[in-house]
Structure formats: structure tokens, C-alpha cells
Amino acid sequence: MRQTISQKCCELNICSCKSANVIxxxxxxxxxxxxxxxxxxxxxxxxxxKNIVNNFENPFIILASHLPILDSEIYECVDYLVYNxxxxxxxxxxxxxxxxxxxxxxxxxxxxxxxxxxxxxPYQGYAQHLSMMDAFSLADxxxxxxxxxxxxxxxxxxxxxxxxxYDFLKDGxxxxxxxxxxxxxxxxxxxxxxxxxxxSTRLLLPCLSYDEYLKFSVSEYHFGLEPAYSKxxxxxxxxNLGYFHKGPYRPIGTISxxxxxxxxxxxLLGSPVKGVTVIPYEHEDITRVIISNSWAVSNExxxxxxxxxxxxxxxxxxxKHPYEMSIGTWFELYPDSDVNYVKIMFDGSTNIxxxxxxKRNYGTLQVIK
Numbered sequence: 001m002r003q004t005i006s007q008k009c010c011e012l013n014i015c016s017c018k019s020a021n022v023i024x025x026x027x028x029x030x031x032x033x034x035x036x037x038x039x040x041x042x043x044x045x046x047x048x049x050k051n052i053v054n055n056f057e058n059p060f061i062i063l064a065s066h067l068p069i070l071d072s073e074i075y076e077c078v079d080y081l082v083y084n085x086x087x088x089x090x091x092x093x094x095x096x097x098x099x100x101x102x103x104x105x106x107x108x109x110x111x112x113x114x115x116x117x118x119x120x121x122p123y124q125g126y127a128q129h130l131s132m133m134d135a136f137s138l139a140d141x142x143x144x145x146x147x148x149x150x151x152x153x154x155x156x157x158x159x160x161x162x163x164x165x166y167d168f169l170k171d172g173x174x175x176x177x178x179x180x181x182x183x184x185x186x187x188x189x190x191x192x193x194x195x196x197x198x199x200s201t202r203l204l205l206p207c208l209s210y211d212e213y214l215k216f217s218v219s220e221y222h223f224g225l226e227p228a229y230s231k232x233x234x235x236x237x238x239x240n241l242g243y244f245h246k247g248p249y250r251p252i253g254t255i256s257x258x259x260x261x262x263x264x265x266x267x268l269l270g271s272p273v274k275g276v277t278v279i280p281y282e283h284e285d286i287t288r289v290i291i292s293n294s295w296a297v298s299n300e301x302x303x304x305x306x307x308x309x310x311x312x313x314x315x316x317x318x319x320k321h322p323y324e325m326s327i328g329t330w331f332e333l334y335p336d337s338d339v340n341y342v343k344i345m346f347d348g349s350t351n352i353x354x355x356x357x358x359k360r361n362y363g364t365l366q367v368i369k
Contacts, residue, residue: 028146028166029060031135032078033128035067036152037265042071045152049077055159060144064135066127082134087127090223091120092268092360094210103363104277106292106330117290119279119363122270125225126213128190133208136200146170147200150192153253158192158244165194174199174236178244178252180226187226188233189244191252199236207232266341266353269361273351275327276306278344279363280356287356289342291323292330304346308333311341 030052036042052059063069063078066087075081088094103118132149139147146169148162165176174196180189207216216232217223244252269278272294280289293304308321318339323331335342335356344352354361 025142025144026058026060027144028148028169029062029139029142029144030056031062031064031132031139031147031149032152033131033135033149034063034065034069034152035124036065036069037067037267041152042074046071046073046077048150048152048154048156049074051156051159053077056162062135062138064131066131080135080138082131082138084131084134086130087124088130088210089268090123090126092122094126095120096214104272104279106277106279106290106294107368108290108330108332114368116366116368117279117281117363118366119269119281119361122268123223125223125228126210128225129207129213129228133205136197136205140197140201140205144197146194146196148192148194151253154192155244155252158252161241162194168239169194169196172237173239175233176239176241178241187224187230188238189252190225190229192244199233203232203236204229266355268358269352269354273344274304274346276304276344276346276351278342278352278354280342280354280361281363281365283365287335287337289333289335289356290330291325291333291344293325293327294330306331307345309343309345310335310339311343312338313340315341 032045032048034041034045036045049061049063052061061078062080062082063074064082064084066084068083068085069075069081103120105116105118108115108117135149136147146166148165150158168176175188175193176195177193178189178191179186180191181187207213213228214223217228269280275293277292277294278289280287282288289308291306291308293306304325306323306325308323310318310321312318318336321333325331339356342352342354342356343350
């Protein structure tokens, strides 16, 4: 039976009405998760949005972000922007004693004693989940049947596969996904997947509070987003497309959290960057900053010139400390009390920039033997 215009309007919202032609929302939407803290990330998001606009007919795009979006070009591409300023990072803003045991550590020696300096490892999984649920709730409210979710930095090759995802969903699958992890521990890759709105509403949206996220997770210690989604989408009718790239732990995204090129923004210390771990700590009433080059990502980073720069409260440079470091080496600095900020530079760029007065950046010292 042919539908009338009024019947169509009851099903989906209206994009526009020109003369006698009513244009309603499509039955699928594109949800983009973004955290554009640098110009590089903002440009990458714009490239993705333009690719979607140019390659799909009348795409409906929902952008979800924990940071304000200031670029007017982005607004021209999206239909909705969901901005939530709350960005709770595990082991920074929320945590449990068990989660605090997940740390980055540097092994060093002081006065013939073996010393372990550790800092709790931050994780953005809960914040990412909240951002996704903001957008998925909107998709449900607007009566979309299908959602294509992707992070802002996914490979553009993914876009070539989304019509196939769409066909699988229309054929009755609840979820179309790629793999993350080893053959023994295969998880849903949360960088990008396609899901029915009905499935996301039933299995994902009930998790909102942090206590609910802990129950949602595999365990209090094993709280990664991929295992959590794999656990809670276990009953869904899934189409597994295998690994997007060759290799078990390769992300679909192109910008790694541990591969920041340049930043002039002060931020909390996160994961090691290009093998460089930084931990400020206090010992014997003295503030210290230990820096190690202990994680060999590739031969490219086996030896680096590391420059630590101390700045005052107005971010004026006070002193500069260059060190050439090989893999497995570390050095320690003793900033004066009037040092407020620390920059760590290598490859000619500022890769780490943190507030020395912010105790959330600090680690602890433990004597091993």
C-alpha cells in the first residue's frame, strides 16, 4: 500500500518541506564520537565529515563531543551536536581501589635500593560510553532504526563498507562489528560498528551511572570498553566481520592516544607518549619529576633527545633540561617550588604539557628491595 505524506510524517521527523515535497529523516544515522583537543584532530574530523557528506545521499549526522566545537565548518556538516562537558576519566575523576592498581611504572635505583615509581593509568572508556549514549538516545528519540557509529579518526576505507553494514542490519542482524584482541580473547571493536537502535536501547542505554558501568564491565579490574560491550551485547544477533586491519590490536582509528604530535594545551598526564613515561612524585618533602624512555614502539624511537622545560605560573620559561635517551634509560629532575608547568619536548614538538601543581598527575614511590 502506498504511504501518504501524513503517514510518513508520523514515522519520522521532517528535514524540510519545499512546495509539495516533504523530505523526512532517513532510517539510518551516522554517529561520530569526537575529542578534538588539537588542531590536527579537528582537521581529521572535518575530513571525515566531508567524506560522509560527499559519499552518502542526504546523510544524517550526529556529532557527540566532550569538548566544545568552535569550527563553523563542522556545523555546516552535522545535523545535531551533542556536547556534554562531563568527561569522567577512570583513575582521574572516578575510580575504585582495585582500578587504582592499574599503573604506569618506572623502575629506578636510589642509594643502592630498587625503587618503583608508579602513577595510576587513566582510561577514557566510561567517558566514551557516556558520549555514545548521549547520541544513541537522540537517535532513538528521533526514531532512527539504524546507527553507524565511528570515532572521528577512523580510516576512510571504513566508509566503503557501511552500505554492506546497512544491508546486514536490514536483513535482521542487531550488530555488525569488527574484532579487537587476540584469537583467544576476541572483543567487539568499539572504534566503529553498526547497530540497530532497538538493540542499543535494550542492551546499552540502561548503563549510565559509574556503578552501572562497573556492573556492565567484565570485572572491577577488567573495565575496558571493548570487553564491556562484548559482554553486554552477547545476546545480540551479531555479524562478525573479523579484523578490519591485519593484526589483533590494531585500531580502526588513525590517531593514537600515545602518538600526539604537538600540543600547547595543558592537560592531565595520560598514557606514555612515543615510549616516554613522565611521573612527578614527592619524596622526603622534595618534588621530583622522573622521565623514562622505556617502551620501544618501534626502532624509530630507540633513541630520543628529550627536552624538559620548566615554566612559571604565567607559562614563562624558567629553565631547559635536554637529555639524549636510549631505550631503558631514565633521568630525574628536581624543580624549584616556583615551577608551575612542565613541557616535555621531543621530535621538535611539545608532546607533553602538564600542571606540576595538580596532584592528580602525581605518582607514588615504593621500595622494592
